[in-house]
Amino acid sequence: MIRVQYERGVFLPEKNIWLDPWDPKPFAFVSHAHSDHIAPHGEIIVSERTSRLMRARLAGERTEHVLDFGIPTNVDGLRVTLLPAGHIFGSAQFFLETEADTLLYTGDFKLRPGRSAEAPQWKRADTLIMETTYGLPPYRLPPTDLVVQQIVAFCREALEEGAVPVLLGYSLGKAQEILCSLAEANLRPMLHGSVYRMTRIYEQFGQSFCEYDRYEPDAVEGKVLICPPSANRSRMIQRLTNKRVAMISGWAVEPNAIYRYQVDAAFPLSDHADYADLMRYVELVQPERVLTLHGFAAEFARDLRELSDPDLAAALASGDVGALGELYDRYGSLAFAVAVRVVGDSGRAEDVVQEAFLKVWRSAARFDAQRGSLRGWLLACVRNRAIDSLRGRGAHEQAELELQPELVATGSGSDPWREVSRSLERAAIQEALSSLPPEQRQAIELAYYGGLTQVEISRSLDVPLGTIKTRMRAGLHRLRLLLADTRAAPN
Numbered sequence: 001m002i003r004v005q006y007e008r009g010v011f012l013p014e015k016n017i018w019l020d021p022w023d024p025k026p027f028a029f030v031s032h033a034h035s036d037h038i039a040p041h042g043e044i045i046v047s048e049r050t051s052r053l054m055r056a057r058l059a060g061e062r063t064e065h066v067l068d069f070g071i072p073t074n075v076d077g078l079r080v081t082l083l084p085a086g087h088i089f090g091s092a093q094f095f096l097e098t099e100a101d102t103l104l105y106t107g108d109f110k111l112r113p114g115r116s117a118e119a120p121q122w123k124r125a126d127t128l129i130m131e132t133t134y135g136l137p138p139y140r141l142p143p144t145d146l147v148v149q150q151i152v153a154f155c156r157e158a159l160e161e162g163a164v165p166v167l168l169g170y171s172l173g174k175a176q177e178i179l180c181s182l183a184e185a186n187l188r189p190m191l192h193g194s195v196y197r198m199t200r201i202y203e204q205f206g207q208s209f210c211e212y213d214r215y216e217p218d219a220v221e222g223k224v225l226i227c228p229p230s231a232n233r234s235r236m237i238q239r240l241t242n243k244r245v246a247m248i249s250g251w252a253v254e255p256n257a258i259y260r261y262q263v264d265a266a267f268p269l270s271d272h273a274d275y276a277d278l279m280r281y282v283e284l285v286q287p288e289r290v291l292t293l294h295g296f297a298a299e300f301a302r303d304l305r306e307l308s309d310p311d312l313a314a315a316l317a318s319g320d321v322g323a324l325g326e327l328y329d330r331y332g333s334l335a336f337a338v339a340v341r342v343v344g345d346s347g348r349a350e351d352v353v354q355e356a357f358l359k360v361w362r363s364a365a366r367f368d369a370q371r372g373s374l375r376g377w378l379l380a381c382v383r384n385r386a387i388d389s390l391r392g393r394g395a396h397e398q399a400e401l402e403l404q405p406e407l408v409a410t411g412s413g414s415d416p417w418r419e420v421s422r423s424l425e426r427a428a429i430q431e432a433l434s435s436l437p438p439e440q441r442q443a444i445e446l447a448y449y450g451g452l453t454q455v456e457i458s459r460s461l462d463v464p465l466g467t468i469k470t471r472m473r474a475g476l477h478r479l480r481l482l483l484a485d486t487r488a489a490p491n
């Protein structure tokens with residue numbers, strides 16, 4: 001695999017190239033023109049639009065290799081393709097091919113369609129180096145349209161009260177996104193000088209906006225002011241006596257955002273991928289190795305690792321109901337399809353699937369990644385149970401090695417922190433279970449702690465089988481949500 005180092009920027013030592021280094025370097029890829037990504041390097045690989053924006057922000061001469069999107073190009077012996085990153089105008093991902101393998105570096109990126117950035121593209125890669133600014137589960141952003149509606153409503157309300165609405169957003173990218181959004185709402189934006197300058201560059205590239213004015217102190221009435229966040233403490237804003245100030249940022253999903261930014265409102269619009277899209281991106285790129293950068297990189301990396309088979313098996317073995325839900329989400333419908341094929345009847349297939357998941361749950365400590373995947377093991381269990389079911393043997397007639405989840409978890413004490421977090425998770429599960437409606441809790445406990453099949457639960461409670469299935473599905477779904485919250489809560 002291509003060697004990767006990190007020191008205030010990504011460095012590929014075998015290729016002698018830096019990716020978005022903070023400090024000036026002889027040879028670097030610059031993903032986009034945000035100020036934390038540009039420096040006076042000697043020689044750069046860059047997209048055309050980023051090159052143009054960069055020249056507006058950074059004086060000096062440098063050798064530029066300006067690459068078109070999507071076209072593999074040889075630069076100093078490297079085979080490089082730039083792909084749009086969807087973050088801001090011109091933002092690019094760096095795709096490197098060697099004889100042996102491939103590497104994709106995202107830079108800052110987002111998957112949601114933006115109005116002022118090229119639509120993102122991707123390629124499968126062996127190594128994925130990605131930014132994870134919002135790498136924690138609570139950072140799931142609402143749909144853009146909804147946020148825009150809220151921003152427009154905020155501006156209208158302020159104007160009706162005779163106040164000046166002020167929207168704070170970064171002058172490159174975010175501000176143009178807001179500008180486009182206001183266009184359809186018939187609001188008249190007035191741009192802070194730095195926003196104005198960047199917007200003019202966008203226009204030179206053929207991006208069209210609504211009508212807008214450049215900031216003039218005496219003409220703000222009836223307009224919507226768009227300023228960079230730093231302007232919030234400036235004289236320009238201070239001198240407005242009647243104003244409503246809103247911050248436009250992905251961080252607005254945090255409950256205390258308005259205090260943190262000292263504003264009247266905060267709206268979660270971001271030019272970065274949110275948590276759900278980060279996860280989705282890993283699935284799209286299908287990498288063998290993921291390296292994470294920025295924001296909640298360590299947390300996100302941990303979440304990714306939790307998705308691997310050995311970790312999922314370990315979580316199952318420790319009695320983590322959330323892990324069971326995860327396994328079910330991934331392979332439930334596949335397992336059901338296999339079971340139906342063997343037993344030929346959906347009611348019976350549901351029981352077979354239930355028993356197979358139960359077997360994997362109970363024997364998860366025996367999982368050995370060297371011998372095959374969790375999926376393969378689960379499907380083998382489904383097939384065996386389905387055949388047993390056809391031969392008329394019940395689940396309890398099979399001699400199965402049963403492991404007590406609690407004993408397994410405390411047995412391997414090599415990593416105390418892992419043990420502590422496991423026991424906390426178990427406590428969290430108990431708490432999550434206790435917050436379920438009693439009938440859902442009862443069904444889940446009978447299945448996973450009592451080892452009963454859905455048919456047996458139905459019989460023993462004298463409740464129709466369909467009702468039991470619904471309760472379990474609803475209960476597991478709720479457990480998953482509760483446990484996701486627990487994991488995400490700060491300390």
Ligand SMILES: [Zn+2]
Nearest residue numbers: 032034087108
């Ligand atoms: Zn950026």
